[in-house]
Amino acid sequence: MSENAALLTVLFAMIGGAIRVSTPFIFVSLGECLTEKSGRINLGLEGTLVFGAMAAYAISFLSGSPWLGVFVAGCCGALLGAVHGWVCKLPRVNDVAIGIALMTFGLGLAFFFGKPYIQPAAPRLPSIPLADWTGNASLATALKVNPLFFVGIALAVFLSWAFRNTRTGLILRTTGDSAAAARAMGVSVDRVRLLATTAGGFLAGVGGSFLSLYYPGSWSEGLSSGQGLMAVALVIFARWDPMRCLFASMMFGAAGAIGPALQSIGITQGYYFFNAAPYVVTLFIMIASSSTKGALASAPGELAVTR
Amino acid sequence: MTDTAQGSPAPTTLPLAARSDFVDRLRSGSEYVVIPLIAVAISAVLFSMFLLVLGKDPVEFFSLLWRGGFGTAFSWQNSLLRAAPLILTALCVALPARAGLVIIGGEGALVLGGLFAAMIALPLKNALPPVVLMPLMAIMAMAAGGFWIGLVGIMRHARGVNETIASLLMSYIAIAIMNFLVEGPLRDPASANKPSTGPIGEGNMVTAIPGTDVHWGLAAGIILAVILWIVIDRTTYGFALRVTGGNARAAKAQGLPVGTLMVSCCAIAGACAGLAGYFEVAAIHGKANASLIAGYGFTGILVAFLARHNPIVIVPVAILFGGIAAAGGLIQRRMGLPDASVLLFQSLIFVVLLISETLYGRLRIFQPRTEAERT
Secondary structure, three states, rough: OOOOHHHHHHHHHHHHHHHHHHHHHHHHHHHHHHHHOOOOOOOHHHHHHHHHHHHHHHHHHHHOHHHHHHHHHHHHHHHHHHHHHHHHHHOOHHHHHHHHHHHHHHHHHHHHHHHHOOOOOOOOOOEEOOOHHHHHHHHHOOOOHHHHHHHHHHHHHHHHHHHHHHHHHHHHHHHHHHHHHHHHOOOOOOOOOOHHHHHHHHHHHHHHHHHHHHHOOOOOOOOOOOOHHHHHHHHHHHHHHHHHHHHHHHHHHHHHHHHHHHHOOOOOOOOOHHOOHHHHHHHHHHHHHHHOOOOOOOOOOOOOOOO | OOOOOOOOOOOOHHHHHHHHHHHHHHHHHHHHHHHHHHHHHHHHHHHHHHHOOOOOOOOHHHHHHHHHHHHHHHHHHHHHHHHHHHHHHHHHHHHHHOOOOOOOHHHHHHHHHHHHHHHHHHHHHOOOOHHHHHHHEEEEEEHHHHHHHHHHHHHHHOOOHHHHHHHHHHHHHHHHHHHHHHOOOOOOOOOOOOOOOOOOOOHHOOOOOOOOEEHHHHHHHHHHHHHHHHHHOOHHHHHHHHHHHOHHHHHHHHOOOOHHHHHHHHHHHHHHHHHHHHHHHHHHHHHEEEOOOHHHHHHHHHHHHHHHOHHHHHHHOOOOOEEEEEEEOHHHHHHOOOOHHHHHHHHHHHHHHHHHHHHOOHHHHHHOOHHHOOO
């Protein structure tokens, strides 16, 4: 294999990988962004993601319809989100700790109910071939894109617009920046946060369904490698902006695709280091973007992690 | 806790006043015992209902849980074996928690500790006698874990990086480092199916506490728990730590070295988790491999929260959770439930427990009595 062809293969594999790996990130980070905009943090999205993945796979297997699986995964995620939202309104309950607890709870539920679905093969989500016409095999494989990727992009654009230009967006941002101001507007802070956390959970569940129904495309207990938790860091990196969440997700996807891409041309040395690349990148980004002097710029004022 | 200061006039009859002080102290003190117990009971009821919906017998579940965890001498030893690393990883959460930091990266510190213990042992196992090498391994493990979590403390203090997320990312990085070294440079060619480092040597293994099958890691965990309890509750360092946890800004205004406190308590915490890794390698596996990633770091979080970050209380809670985990296999075999059922039960306890936090200070029975009630 010549030098150029190998490089091209890596490049295509990385582009394809970036698109595939980033899709769950897009959904989870947008969900987390939505939740955090309301002034609350949900660290439990990792559990939501894995539970969503399991539910989607099971429903797809039982019903034969992967899209029904995606929907049910979202509903399961919304349910876990609603539990978080409801519990956090009680006095003296810490939203960070509850998030960790619900993460293990979601994982427990997923592993408990997911046991029978590790073996069977469920129908997977279809993909849209965007580059079959080029006749280049590796490019064609790279650009088989799942529709959920485009849904994610549309969602990011929509959320970005809605935060700025709608009444609901204004209420959400006010609640996140100052609960007192929101109360003065006559808004029920608890209800806004409950709805935002529920919606965030729905998106994380959909992100999970992508994992089990498209890429890697099967259900196993080691399916997620912490995407749900990295999404929390990703939202901080993106400074609570849906469009930047989208770009950050793609970047994470590319970082996560380096390892498998290099493996495809036979470089296996240091595979685990490339696997860890997204974590290292996140950490450095957090170090670079955090500040000891008060909250981060553009952070919701009520958010616990930035205070 | 000065819960008896009710502004009452000086007592004329001392014995009576002393007695009501005692009653009041009992009432407020029992709050920290009764509410977690209620939370555990509610979780058990909820889990029973869950099992009934699935058509399983909850009575059988809990009796198997008892039998698998604490029913026989064998299951006791099994539970204690699992409790040993749990005590240490829970300490890794509890100590920073007292300084107001939520550290959830104990798993990574444990893995790194185990890895470094093996790494120092491999080249030196024939050169040094066990008397020298074994403490050296433990120190390396503690240093590795302490450095790892200490870094999180430094990031937190110097750059304001959120310690919860940072410690978790560090945990994933530690696991990647171990996988890389164990499958690459440190791999023992003899370990075909499960990549591992070479064995640390029979003579360097930690032995069992005489009369049991439980290794000395349990004793080390209990001793460390007691020491850290004394440090937190009875020393100026611990007091400064608690002040920092209560209000970091106020602590700084008081002239406390907040940064040093945060970083040092993170380092001590990481050293505890690293020591857990040492015992996993030197007492159980005999080499470092992926078996180190057994979830002790994550269950430790739960144990610490259930013990309300009190090092002494961590010991019985860790034994309880070690027992629940030990019973998993038995429940799987006898009831046909997935092995994750104990994980689900544990996490349900965790959720209900955190919800029960809302009850503190709200139940009348635990409050100091009013003047009318006293007489």
